[in-house]
Amino acid sequence: MVNNDSIFEIRGLKTQFFTSKGIVPAVDGVDITVRKGEAVGLVGESGCGKSMTAMSVMQLLKKPGRVVDGTIKLNGEDLLKMNKREINDIRGNRISMIFQEPMTALNPVYTIGKQAMEALMIHQKISKEDAKAKVIDMFAKVGIPEPEKRFSVYPHQLSGGLRQRVMIAMAMICNPELMIADEPTTALDVTIEAQILYLMSQLQKEVGTAVIMITHNLGVVAESCDYVYVMYAGKIMEEAPVKELFKNPLHPYTFGLMNSIPKMTEVKTHLYTIKGMVPNLLNLPQGCRFCPRCDKAMKICTMYQPDLYELEDGHKVRCFLYNKEVMESGK
Ligand code: SF4
Numbered sequence: 381m382v383n384n385d386s387i388f389e390i391r392g393l394k395t396q397f398f399t400s401k402g403i404v405p406a407v408d409g410v411d412i413t414v415r416k417g418e419a420v421g422l423v424g425e426s427g428c429g430k431s432m433t434a435m436s437v438m439q440l441l442k443k444p445g446r447v448v449d450g451t452i453k454l455n456g457e458d459l460l461k462m463n464k465r466e467i468n469d470i471r472g473n474r475i476s477m478i479f480q481e482p483m484t485a486l487n488p489v490y491t492i493g494k495q496a497m498e499a500l501m502i503h504q505k506i507s508k509e510d511a512k513a514k515v516i517d518m519f520a521k522v523g524i525p526e527p528e529k530r531f532s533v534y535p536h537q538l539s540g541g542l543r544q545r546v547m548i549a550m551a552m553i554c555n556p557e558l559m560i561a562d563e564p565t566t567a568l569d570v571t572i573e574a575q576i577l578y579l580m581s582q583l584q585k586e587v588g589t590a591v592i593m594i595t596h597n598l599g600v601v602a603e604s605c606d607y608v609y610v611m612y613a614g615k616i617m618e619e620a621p622v623k624e625l626f627k628n629p630l631h632p633y634t635f636g637l638m639n640s641i642p643k644m645t646e647v648k649t650h651l652y653t654i655k656g657m658v659p660n661l662l663n664l665p666q667g668c669r670f671c672p673r674c675d676k677a678m679k680i681c682t683m684y685q686p687d688l689y690e691l692e693d694g695h696k697v698r699c700f701l702y703n704k705e706v707m708e709s710g711k
Contacts, residue, residue, distance in 0.1 A: 387590055388414040388558050393450035395429075395436045404661045406432040406445065408614035412592070414558065419584060419591040421601035421622065423637070424611035427658050430594045433611075434560045438477055439467050454557065473503035476551035480563035482543035486535040492546045493519075493531030496553060503554050518549040522579055541572040548580060555587050562594045577604045598637055602626060607694075610634050613659050613669040616688060620695040630697040632674045668700070680706055 395407035407429045414420050422430045435441045437452055437459065452459040454474060459467065471477075479485045487495055496515040500506065506514070512531070519527035522545040535543055544564060551559050561580065565573035581604050584591050593605055601608050601622060608625050610618040610633065618631040629635050636654035656673040665671050668681040680700055688698045700706045 385415045386413045387416045387455055388412075388592075389451070389453045390433070390437070391451045391453075393433065393436060393452065394448045395432050395441065395445060396448050398444040398446075399662075402662050405614050405664075406661065407436060410450075410611070410614075410616055412609060412616075414590045414592060416557075417584065417588045417590055418607060419581065419593060419605045421605035421608040422592055422594045422611060423596065423598060423601050423608060425596055425658055427661075428611045429614040430611050431562055434477065434562050434592070434594055437560065438471060438475065469503070472499050473554045474556055475558045475560065476554070476556040478544075478547045478551050478559065478561040478564045480566050482540075482547045483535060485547060486543065488535055491532050491534055492538070496546070496550045499550050500553050514553065515549070518553050519546070521583070522546075522549045522552075523575070524549070541568055541576070544568065544572075544576055545579070548576070548583070552583050552587060552589065556589055558590045558592065559584070560592045560594065563596070564593075565600065566595070566597070573600075574603075580604065598641055610637070613664065614661065615669060615698065616696075617670065617699070618695075618697045619688075621693070624693065624695055628695070630691070630695070630702060631670075631699050632676050632701075633670050636673075668698075676701060678706075 390410060390412040393407050393410045394405065397404040397406055410433055412420065412422070422433065424430050432445070436447050439459065441447070447460060450460070454470065459470065486492070493512070493515055496518070497508070497511045500511045500514060501508070516527045516531055519530060524530050524542060524545050535546070538546065564580070565576050568576060577600065580591065583589070593600065595601060605622050608620065608622050609616050610631065612633050618625070618629070618634045625634065629638050633654070639652040640654065654673055659665060659669060659672065667683050668674070668677070668686055671677045671681045674681065678700060686698050686700045686703065688696045689702045690696045691702060
């Protein structure tokens, strides 16, 4: 894959939690590349490490978790080498984040207008009047009705959909280079979900912001992303341009995820589910992490961890089935 126009690169990221029961490798050597204006999906079941990847980027990890290795570069500058002041300067300004449940991110005791103004005034040296005008303009842009009136309401006075629009307005108001959206539509019904995804992609195109969309829902990825990473038990298992992944899923885990999506054209008596459970990160299998759930597992899969093999045009897969030597040797 050509990385020349990448604005954001994660390389070899390892995030671990040092618990009394042992070390939990929540993110285990993850590489992610995002180009200017591109929307990248990070998909997987809950607990696979996708939110921990986002928290590592934003440096919002809580103890006993910490990044133990890797680099996180925004336009060539390594975030992991920055001090607290430099990170605070980037967070909410050059990189912003949208959370699944806006009530956890919004302060219930301040009006939404005041909160949005604050983000703007911290990072851009503008007057109160200009900040207020910009916030009202942004509220209108994200489809908040009567934005001037709504400026003075508190988060609890809004519906879930409107609260999420406020979060998007706050995330986009400083024209960030990168926005990380962690399950931004999971708590919303499907109609509102479609509206929010449409709004995000419109703003993204208008401003040229790159997006990392974290989701368990492949449907959301299909709707809104250009490129996708499939994550499982702390590792990237497959990555490809979205169209290629949907046309030609290669990893048995991706296959399982795809099969669990109900299709309009098929009548099924029950939905497919991937057998077994996500492994306990304190007690991972010795070989391939997906092995205990894989229908195609071979002997070698129980002994060694596969690398991420690069196939055609940016399609990469972590599975021995795509290693010629292994398949020819019949292991
Ligand atoms: Fe399945 Fe083996 Fe591929 Fe792992 S490496 S996904 S166990 S076939």
